[in-house]
Amino acid sequence: MNIIDIEKLNLSFGSGVNESKVLHDVCLQIQAGESFGLVGESGSGKTTVLRCLAGQYHHWSGQLSVNGEQLQHKLDKKRCIDMQMVFQDPYGSLHPRHSIETALAEPLKIHKMDNRDERITTILKKVGLDNSFRYRSPHQLSGGQRQRVAIARALILEPKILLLDEPTSALDVSVQAEILNLLKDLKEKEGLTYLMVTHDLGVVSYLCDRVAVMQSGRIVETISSDDLANHNASEPYTRMLLDCCYHTEATNVTAESNIY
Amino acid sequence: MITNSTMKSSSISKSTNANLMMLLKTVGHGCKRIIRNPLTAAGLVVVILLLVIAVFAPWIATHNPLAQQLSNSLQAPSAEHWFGTDEFGRDIFSRLVYGSRITLYIIALVTIIVGPIGLAIGTISGYFGGIIDTVFMRITDIFISFPGLVLALAFVAALGPGLEHAVIAIALTTWPPIARLARAETLQLRKADYIVAVQLQGASATRIIFRHIVPMCLSSVIVRLTMNMAGIILTAAGLGFLGLGAQAPLPEWGAMISTGRSYMLENWWLVAAPGAAIMLVSLAFNLLGDGLRDLLDPRN
Amino acid sequence: MEDTKLEVKNLQISFSHEGSQVNAVRDVSFTLGQEKLAIVGESGSGKSTVGRSLLKLHPKNATVKAEKLQFGDIDLLQANDKTMQNIRGRRISMIMQDPKYSLNPVMKVGDQIAEAYLAHYKVSKKIAKEKAITMLEKVQIRDPERVYSLYPHEVSGGMGQRVMIAMMLIPEPEIIIADEPTSALDVSVQRQVLNLLDELISERNIGLIFISHDLDLVRNYCDRVLVMYAGRVVESIKASELENAQHPYTQGLLKAPPRIGDIRNRLPTLQRDPSWLFN
Incomplete structure (x- = not known):
């Protein structure tokens, strides 16, 4: 069964002559326990696809369903329990005035969960931080530690899906490397489903089972990581991306004639 | 069960302790930085002095500020009357000392009214956007487009002169800039990842605004309020001068200048002393505000 | 070496x-x-x-x-x-990470390149402009005349970085x-x-x-x-x-x-x- 099902997702910004369409009929099926790269x-x-799932845009059209249930356009509390998100910038995703404990307790308070103290201790341990981090504030942590806290905050509601x-x-x-290892461990231990957005094919290849390649709002190809590694990509765009990724080849390719 | 609950309480107290320590550290650190800038330090000293004088007015004042002694009127400054006496023979120094209470009362009241209103309107308007934003901001525009003193005059004229009415009138004209400021900050904040994260945790709008956005806007609002205090003092003095603020015989500084005006040419101290007090205090608040801005502004 | x-x-x-x-x-x-x-x-x-x-x-x-x-x-x-x-x-000139922040947003990109040249060589504005356009060609921008009069927000990241390179190379530095x-x-x-x-850089021994x-x-x-x-x-x-x-x-x-x-x-x-x- 598909845990995430995206059918013909369309989204545009602006209206009239200024209308620009950013998503064109995006379809994705992600199975439970799978780790899927975008x-x-x-x-x-x-990222827009991810943000539609996370309820940041309300005016999409098409169908989004999670766990077989159709998503409403507005974010509801049920979706928060199903799905959480980890952001790109570890410096921008933690509230600068909240201590780690406050940040981790916030989702528990919102959902009126008990045993907050225990849950915080457990989750910190899971992401490899000891209990002393509770009382620190974000500016006392390194980027990697912040990202661990962000992962802990996402996991504290025990969601099944993590948007990365x-x-x-x-x-x-x-x-x-440390964070990728952590994500890999957590996925196995907790039975999570990942939907990860990235531009780094190496990261995808390490963490994901399947990949969808997007270009100007469309999915051009969905391919398994193994096929990607074995040069079985059929779309020229995918192959171009792969080409750029193998740095060894980069210097041998002469500058292509100008594209502008 | 008992151990569990004690454990919990101990960890909670530990966390508040840690928070308290953090706060103390930041405050201590902040004080150090304030003192490093001499102008800010001077402003801070004057403001603290004002507070001390207001609190200990009965001990500091040499005379009863309201006691008239007509035989002793219009005395030049001397050892007995440091700043001289006014037309009713009241000691000007003592009147200034008691007047600081009125000044502080007005500032405090206006700030307490204006801060929360401005902050609430600004953050709500910025967070929701759309029609709420349009309505709130047009109301703000209307208030901003009136000249402050004229609006205050009209208001006092309608309600009648008096200290409380003056305070309400001043508050009416000072909240719009605060609201604008809070809105601008909120517009930037609401796209921040940590706000998106808490939205995704299912937090209600009220919770997001008051627990997550307001603390971030607070520092710039405090700076703005401090800077505004100078303006508040001047407007209050202006209203007092026009006879619309504090009523005689209250020793309000603006009203003192107003009554002293008739004797100004021969008895300069009647006007000079309260004038200097007004200038000194509003300057001090401006300097302090400038220093606080450097200290609290996250962009620096 | x-x-x-x-x-x-x-x-x-x-x-x-x-x-x-x-x-x-x-x-x-x-x-x-x-x-x-x-x-x-x-x-x-x-x-x-x-x-x-x-x-x-x-x-x-x-x-x-x-x-x-x-x-x-x-x-x-x-x-x-x-x-x-x-x-x-x-x-010695320096190329920064993000052209978005290192180009002046209210000045045409071409003028910025020309100015980089004028800052070090005493020539007329006309010559500087010609130099700038040749330089834009050198960094493989097609239609340099048009790009010359674009503002930084109108160019893509890649083109912006080409403009930066043009700007840094036009005074002919020895080190970048x-x-x-x-x-x-x-x-x-x-x-x-x-x-x-x-x-x-290999062409110019930089x-x-x-x-x-x-x-x-x-x-x-x-x-x-x-x-x-x-x-x-x-x-x-x-x-x-x-x-x-x-x-x-x-x-x-x-x-x-x-x-x-x-x-x-x-x-x-x-x-x-x-x-x-x-x-």
């Missing part, structure tokens, strides 16, 4:  | 903050000839600080000390503001310092911009200091790599020999990023050794 260059609409918006692209490579 | 353009010996940079001194860069030494030298490190390693200090663009609270900071016949340590003004842009010039760009555009930069966090990118693009960790150069190595890097930090950086077709179940994480701070 790749593309900037402006391809990959370039969770490691703002981090140094060594820290990225 | 024969002619040394820049020689840096024991460069030390410290910042004073709230009365305490923080050493951001310690004992950094290197020479730059007509080559592409990469400075690689993670955030906070001091790589950008080194780049900026060469042009004396460091903030006021920084102290720069060095045994030697020789650029051609000029001793940069002794150089006064006026000399620096003549060097900046004219003889590029601080993460492509990390704000998409991969496909990234490659084009890098190839373009490569062609232009020395390039390429500051980046991306070891993979640098190993194929540059000739030599300085790896920085916590303000120190831990390893200086030919790019082609990176495979055989000795320092565990360099090795860690090389192994950390996941690659396509990666069958590793876990990514190796870097174990930071405090002893790295003492060699």
Whole structure:
């Protein structure tokens, strides 16, 4: 069964002559327990898909369903329990005036959950932070530690789905490795489903089972990570992205004639 | 069960302790930075002095500010009367000292009224946008387009002169800039990831505004309010001068200048002393506001 | 490599903050000839600080000390503001990360390029404009006349970075310092911009200091790599020999990023050794 089902998702901004369509008939089926990547260059609409699921845009058309239930255009509390999100910028995703404990207790208070203290201790342990981090404020943490807190905050409501918006692209490579390992472990232990947006095919290949490649608001190809690695991509755009990713080839390719 | 609850309470007290420590640290750190800038420090000293004088007025004042002694009227400054006496023989120094209470009362009252109103209207308007924003902002525009003193005059004229009415009148003219400021801050904040994150946690709009957005707007609103205090003092003095604020025999600084005006040429101290007090205090608030802006503004 | 353009010996940079001194860069030494030298490190390693200090663009609270900071016949340590003004842009220029922030938003891009030329050469505005248009052609912008009169918000990221390159190259500098010039760009555009930069600098015998966090990118693009960790150069190595890097930090950086077709179940994480701070 598909845990996330996106059918003909369309979204545009502006109206009249200024109307610009950012998503064209996007269809995605993601199975429970799967880790699904959404790749593309900037402006391809990959983050927009994520934000539609996260209830940030209300004027999309098409059908979104999670767990077989159709999503309303407005965000409701049920969806929050099903699905949480981790953001790209670890410096912007934590409230600068809230201590880690306040940040983690907030979702529990909103959903009136008990045993807050225990839950916070447990979740911090799960993301590899000890209990002393509770009383710190975000500016005392490094980027990697902040991202761990952000993951803890997303997981504290025990959602089944995690939306990941370039969770490691703002981090140094060594820290990225730690966070990717953590995400991989958490997925296995908690049986999570990931929908991850990224521009890094290496990250996709490490963490995801399947990938959808997006270009200017359309999905051009959906392919398994293995096929991607074995050069079985059929779309020229996918192959171009792959090409750029193999840096070894980069210097051998002469500058293409201007595209402007 | 008992151990569980004690554990909980101990951890909670630990967390409040930690928060308190953090707060103390920031405050201590802030004080250090304020003192480093001499102008801000001077402003802070004057404001603290004003507070001390207001609180200990009965001990500081040398005479009863209201006691008339006609035989002793219009005395020049001397050891007995430091700033001289007015036309009824009242000690001007003592009147200034008691007048600081009135000034502080007006400032405090206006700030308490204006801060929350401006903050609430601004953040609500900025957070929801759309029709709510349009309505709130047009109302703000209407208030902003009146000259402050004229609106205050009209208001006092309608309600009758008096200290409380003056306060309401001043408050009416000072909230719109605060609302604008809070709205501008909110517009930037509402797209921030941490606000999106808390929306995605299912928080209600009220919760997001009051627990997540307001704390972020607070620092710039405080700075703005501090800067406004100078203006409030001047408007209050202006209303007092026109006879629309505090009523005689209250020793309000503006009213003191107003009555002293008739004797100004021969007895300069009647006007100079309260005038200097007004200038000094409003200058101090401006300097303090400038310093606070440097201190609290996250962009610096 | 024969002619040394820049020689840096024991460069030390410290910042004073709230009365305490923080050493951001310690004992950094290197020479730059007509080559592409990469400075690689993670955030906070001091790589950008080194780049900026060469042009004396460091903030006021920084102290720069060095045994030697020789650029051609000029001793940069002794150089006064006026000399620096003549060097900046004219003889050493700098390309920043994001064209969005380094271009003046209210000025046509072409005029900005022309002005970069006018700042160092006494010619008429007309000649400067012609120069700018030829330069735009050089950075492979089709229809340079049209692009000349665009404003920065009207150009894409890739084109913006081409404009930046044009602006930096037009006074014909001897050294270019590029601080993460492509990390704000998409991969496909990234490659084009890098190839373009490569062609232009080899054509004009320019020395390039390429500051980046991306070891993979640098190993194929540059000739030599300085790896920085916590303000120190831990390893200086030919790019082609990176495979055989000795320092565990360099090795860690090389192994950390996941690659396509990666069958590793876990990514190796870097174990930071405090002893790295003492060699």
